[in-house]
Amino acid sequence: MSDAASPGSGQSRWWGILAAAGVIAVLPLIFPDSYWRTNLIICALNVMLAIGLDFVLGFAGQLNLGQSAFYGIGAYVSTLLIMRLGLPFWAAFVCGVAASAASGMALSLFAVRLRGHYLAIASLGFAVITYQVLLNWISLTQGPLGIYAIAPPPAIALPGLPAIDFTNLASLFYLVAGFALIAYVLLDQLVRSPVGETLTAIREDEVSAASLGIDCRAWKVFAFGIGSAVAGAAGCFYASFVGTLVPDAFFITESFTILAMVIVGGMGTLVGPVAGAILLTVLPELLRGIGDWRLIVYGAALTLVVLFMPGGIAQAVRLARDRLARPRSRAVAGVGR
Amino acid sequence: MTGAPPIFHAAGLCKNFGGVRAVHDISLAVAPASVFAIIGPNGAGKSTLLNLMSGIYRPDAGSVLLEDRDVTGLPAHARVRRGLARTFQKIRLFKQLSVIDNVIAGFHTHHRIPAWQYVWHGGAFQADRARCRAQAAELLAFVGLERRAHALAGALAYGEQRMLEVARALATAPRLLLIDEPAAGLNAAEVEALLDRIRVLRGRGMAVVVVEHNMDLVMNVADRVLVMDYGELLFEGTPRDVQAHPDVIAAYLGAGP
Numbered sequence: 001m002s003d004a005a006s007p008g009s010g011q012s013r014w015w016g017i018l019a020a021a022g023v024i025a026v027l028p029l030i031f032p033d034s035y036w037r038t039n040l041i042i043c044a045l046n047v048m049l050a051i052g053l054d055f056v057l058g059f060a061g062q063l064n065l066g067q068s069a070f071y072g073i074g075a076y077v078s079t080l081l082i083m084r085l086g087l088p089f090w091a092a093f094v095c096g097v098a099a100s101a102a103s104g105m106a107l108s109l110f111a112v113r114l115r116g117h118y119l120a121i122a123s124l125g126f127a128v129i130t131y132q133v134l135l136n137w138i139s140l141t142q143g144p145l146g147i148y149a150i151a152p153p154p155a156i157a158l159p160g161l162p163a164i165d166f167t168n169l170a171s172l173f174y175l176v177a178g179f180a181l182i183a184y185v186l187l188d189q190l191v192r193s194p195v196g197e198t199l200t201a202i203r204e205d206e207v208s209a210a211s212l213g214i215d216c217r218a219w220k221v222f223a224f225g226i227g228s229a230v231a232g233a234a235g236c237f238y239a240s241f242v243g244t245l246v247p248d249a250f251f252i253t254e255s256f257t258i259l260a261m262v263i264v265g266g267m268g269t270l271v272g273p274v275a276g277a278i279l280l281t282v283l284p285e286l287l288r289g290i291g292d293w294r295l296i297v298y299g300a301a302l303t304l305v306v307l308f309m310p311g312g313i314a315q316a317v318r319l320a321r322d323r324l325a326r327p328r329s330r331a332v333a334g335v336g337r
Numbered sequence: 338m339t340g341a342p343p344i345f346h347a348a349g350l351c352k353n354f355g356g357v358r359a360v361h362d363i364s365l366a367v368a369p370a371s372v373f374a375i376i377g378p379n380g381a382g383k384s385t386l387l388n389l390m391s392g393i394y395r396p397d398a399g400s401v402l403l404e405d406r407d408v409t410g411l412p413a414h415a416r417v418r419r420g421l422a423r424t425f426q427k428i429r430l431f432k433q434l435s436v437i438d439n440v441i442a443g444f445h446t447h448h449r450i451p452a453w454q455y456v457w458h459g460g461a462f463q464a465d466r467a468r469c470r471a472q473a474a475e476l477l478a479f480v481g482l483e484r485r486a487h488a489l490a491g492a493l494a495y496g497e498q499r500m501l502e503v504a505r506a507l508a509t510a511p512r513l514l515l516i517d518e519p520a521a522g523l524n525a526a527e528v529e530a531l532l533d534r535i536r537v538l539r540g541r542g543m544a545v546v547v548v549e550h551n552m553d554l555v556m557n558v559a560d561r562v563l564v565m566d567y568g569e570l571l572f573e574g575t576p577r578d579v580q581a582h583p584d585v586i587a588a589y590l591g592a593g594p
Binding site for chain 2: 186189193210213
């Protein structure tokens with residue numbers, strides 16, 4: 001893909017990822033209290049949800065409002081397998097991710113002729129149905145009463161090293177953020193490969209893409225599978241981190257929150273939604289001091305971003321960088337002539 | 338038709354839209370290394386016929402053969418793998434992508450990368466990328482756009498966009514290229530440049546089908562001409578025969594008194 005996909009290419013990109021790993025390593029040291037460590041973990045979960053959605057929305061161009069459902073399916077499937085069937089955590093994790101991916105692919109197959117607003121409504125309907133099933137299938141999910149006392153991931157004991165215990169929030173953050181980083185690298189590699197070109201072609205014009213031999217249906221199923229698998233992984237971690245599962249955590253508003261993270265960060269870049277997820281997780285916490293006013297500030301900030309920065313944070317950073325590098329030639333960033 | 342067996346063969350194609358017979362009982366055969374023109378007044382069903390050939394529409398009746406294999410039931414994307422490519426009457430480029438990225442998207446069916454290298458960009462991946470970039474640059478040079486490689490496709494002039502669409506279609510390495518209304522919106526010099534490229538492609542053994550309502554334009558490039566009117570075959574023959582045929586003259590100029 002072009003350089004617009006993410007800042008940096010080749011060597012400098014790997015330095016950026018190394019820097020991100022360094023930041024992840026020091027963050028729990030900067031924030032020793034459990035309140036902020038909890039927020040750090042939520043940040044990492046939201047990053048996974050946002051980049052998963054962005055793969056479907058920003059690259060393949062499919063307006064998917066079902067991300068909350070894939071998140072919930074990963075959480076409930078893995079938890080129920082652990083609590084009902086006694087599966088080990090990591091086996092249940094794989095199953096949860098697979099179940100989310102399969103439901104995403106099924107939704108895409110079902111909605112194969114839909115796009116734009118129609119796909120948005122269909123995927124929103126899927127999120128509503130999933131929520132209602134979680135709420136009303138009481139014999140399985142215990143409905144609104146919720147599932148309690150979900151254990152954290154089991155401690156990892158590598159030979160010769162002290163065991164890593166995930167009841168410790170810092171360790172749990174390293175685990176979730178590590179997975180978020182791995183997911184980011186894998187998605188980034190994919191979008192910089194011909195897969196990225198193919199998805200972008202589908203986003204831009206499906207008829208044209210088909211005229212180049214691209215099987216749009218198969219590739220949309222693929223994109224949905226990947227995007228919902230990442231959401232499913234976040235769901236598995238969510239359950240074992242919070243220790244409690246209630247359907248309200250996967251209400252459809254969650255889909256819109258994730259969508260806002262992607263839009264504020266910048267659709268069609270991967271680094272943008274990472275920034276959007278962190279900002280929209282941390283901002284409401286920072287605004288707690290002003291009580292209910294924070295909702296107004298939050299809403300206003302969101303509206304302003306969409307109005308004045310339609311390309312999100314990623315576009316704003318790119319424009320600023322271009323202006324700094326070439327202060328005289330503003331046209332370079334724009335249309336080219 | 339002489340010599341080589343046709344690369345493309347359609348028999349008894351019919352397509353109705355509601356009560357409108359857009360295409361009715363059209364049969365045609367396209368020889369390799371030839372230019373086959375489909376002409377007719379506006380609304381004669383030419384673009385519908387092209388969409389039947391490329392697989393965007395399914396025919397209500399009739400069959401389509403590509404190199405002697407029946408592709409009637411194959412969707413458009415699967416026909417590309419069998420060597421068929423096309424351009425569009427209303428240009429459909431990826432306007433937000435650069436010129437060269439548009440061409441690179443055309444290599445979709447030709448990547449040679451093991452699956453795992455899509456997430457770990459190893460030697461085969463880098464070699465494939467270099468090969469695509471080099472071939473895309475060659476194709477851009479072929480249509481005279483090498484200096485615009487990094488402009489956005491949407492920023493090109495109209496004539497350049499049409500040339501880019503041809504280059505993108507050529508990236509799929511077709512043996513049969515369908516060009517819909519090549520002259521629409523182009524000036525005389527641009528039309529001449531495009532016709533020249535079509536002749537070069539024919540010289541390389543490619544079959545080119547050109548849909549055009551401007552009869553004069555195709556007369557000095559086409560080997561065979563099929564004339565349509567009201568969805569039906571009016572006449573098929575060499576350009577010289579077509580120009581002399583009374584039915585064709587009547588369709589274009591109106592029947593005499």
